[in-house]
Amino acid sequence: xxxxxxxxxxxxxxxxxxxxxxxxxxxxxxxxxxxxxxxxxxxxxxxxxxxxxxxxxxxxxxxxxxxxxxxxxxxxxxxxxxxxxxxxxxxxxxxxxxxxxxxxxxxxxxxxxxxxxxxxxxxxxxxxxxxxxxxxxxxxxxxxxxxxxxxxxxxxxxxxxxxxxxxxxxxxxxxxxxxxxxxxxxxxxxxxxxxxxxxxxxxxxxxxxxxxxxxxxxxxxxxxxxxxxxxxxxxxxxxxxxxxxxxxxxxxxxxxxxxxxxxxxxxxxxxxxxxxxxxxxxxxxxxxxxxxxxxxxxxxxxxxxxxxxxxxxxxxxxxxxxxxx
Numbered sequence: 001x002x003x004x005x006x007x008x009x010x011x012x013x014x015x016x017x018x019x020x021x022x023x024x025x026x027x028x029x030x031x032x033x034x035x036x037x038x039x040x041x042x043x044x045x046x047x048x049x050x051x052x053x054x055x056x057x058x059x060x061x062x063x064x065x066x067x068x069x070x071x072x073x074x075x076x077x078x079x080x081x082x083x084x085x086x087x088x089x090x091x092x093x094x095x096x097x098x099x100x101x102x103x104x105x106x107x108x109x110x111x112x113x114x115x116x117x118x119x120x121x122x123x124x125x126x127x128x129x130x131x132x133x134x135x136x137x138x139x140x141x142x143x144x145x146x147x148x149x150x151x152x153x154x155x156x157x158x159x160x161x162x163x164x165x166x167x168x169x170x171x172x173x174x175x176x177x178x179x180x181x182x183x184x185x186x187x188x189x190x191x192x193x194x195x196x197x198x199x200x201x202x203x204x205x206x207x208x209x210x211x212x213x214x215x216x217x218x219x220x221x222x223x224x225x226x227x228x229x230x231x232x233x234x235x236x237x238x239x240x241x242x243x244x245x246x247x248x249x250x251x252x253x254x255x256x257x258x259x260x261x262x263x264x265x266x267x268x269x270x271x272x273x274x275x276x277x278x279x280x281x282x283x284x285x286x287x288x289x290x291x292x293x294x295x296x297x298x299x300x301x302x303x304x305x306x307x308x309x310x311x312x313x314x315x316x317x318x319x320x321x322x323x324x325x
Contacts, residue, residue: 008042012278024278028269039289047181047194051252061171066149076226078142083232084113084133108188136188201268204260280306285323
């Protein structure tokens with residue numbers, strides 16, 4: 001019988017006017033540069049759905065299947081959970097043209113851009129929800145191109161039994177070092193594969209520690225070179241990779257976040273109630289533990305509003321969401 005995630009412990013709390021108003025439970029694991037666990041809280045061994053944090057692993061599978069992209073920016077958008085800003089949509093549209101298809105070939109559902117400004121711009125221009133604006137459209141475009149490159153049928157490329165998805169599952173298992181614990185349907189319609197937080201962190205560490213020119217390192221380098229494509233203006237992933245040189249970061253829905261820094265280590269976490277606001281304060285606490293565990297005490301600066309996410313009252317800061325562990 002497969003392991004079942006048992007949930008986490010109190011990891012973050014929202015403090016308003018000096019009063020602890022809400023508590024977020026979750027699980028987090030911290031690995032050092034060798035992959036050894038130096039800190040953990042909650043259940044880090046049972047499988048969880050990493051959601052979009054799996055995208056770099058899936059991109060590795062695509063490259064191994066024959067996907068070839070001339071520009072690393074294209075690989076970054078394949079790994080992205082983008083905001084649907086105009087430059088994101090343009091990049092995905094260009095990828096689709098190379099496959100000889102339009103966005104009607106994408107399985108991901110039509111949506112408005114994630115960001116309010118980008119969404120408003122689309123509506124002001126007379127547009128509406130589209131498949132290309134959906135945050136996973138880059139991954140789906142990459143899947144279509146991979147099918148073309150490998151000679152696999154494009155029809156129903158999202159089905160778990162399709163050769164593409166079987167190949168991507170193999171890649172996820174190989175990079176994380178464990179068997180997939182469950183298969184579900186992600187928000188975009190493609191399969192989502194469950195692995196443990198420890199396996200997730202192990203996979204991210206492998207990406208940043210891989211040899212230059214390897215498939216794993218190629219994915220990590222593309223994401224770190226183009227953090228704005230991976231997420232978008234003001235988004236956490238973009239800010240983390242921009243603010244900490246060398247850091248690889250990717251979030252997933254339902255409170256998942258994974259990061260790795262070469263020569264330092266990796267962190268993977270899940271907030272049980274899915275609250276995105278608790279992710280970066282917990283990450284900051286995890287990185288502090290990593291700094292203590294590392295004899296050199298690496299400098300891992302994060303923006304102050306990510307270490308403690310502001311809580312507002314009357315439009316002004318009156319507290320913060322902060323780590324409790």
